[in-house]
Amino acid sequence: MLLNVSYNDPNQEQTITNLVGKPFSLRDRIKFSGVGSPKLHIVSSSPKIANLLLLDNNLDVCNIEIRPKGIILRFRSLLETYALVIPFYKLSVFKGASTSYTIHSDGQKIELQASRGATKFFSKIMGLKARYMENPT
DSSP, rough: EEESSSSHHHHHHHHHHHHHOOOOOOOHHHHHSSSSSOEEEEEOOHHHHHHHHSOOOOEEEEEEEETEEEEEEEEETTTEOOOOOOOEEGGGEOOTTTTTTEETTTTEEEEEOOHHHHHHHHHHHHHHHHHHHSOOO
């Protein structure tokens, strides 16, 4: 689900919370050694996201936040912030050549060029997804 999260909207926050859960507590963030990704460069994306990224001339970068039931991929276009909210049961991650990762969900696709540190982060995502799929509570 692609959302414009630039402005505080309680209904939108509730929708995000219902899909991917509340943010992790400080204790859990320390336990997981962080729940946010380093800066990831967007190589390509589905047409809807690509049209948003074409609106400005800045670098196409994003970051990922892990939540208990999914992930939130955030990127900026012009002065707006957009979030691709993906529950674990809809998340597909494919590793491409060298440090390239492709994330798929509901017809949306984003290919990311990741640094070496991001490889551990994607392993963490896949581990949490596997644990969630075993016991989705």
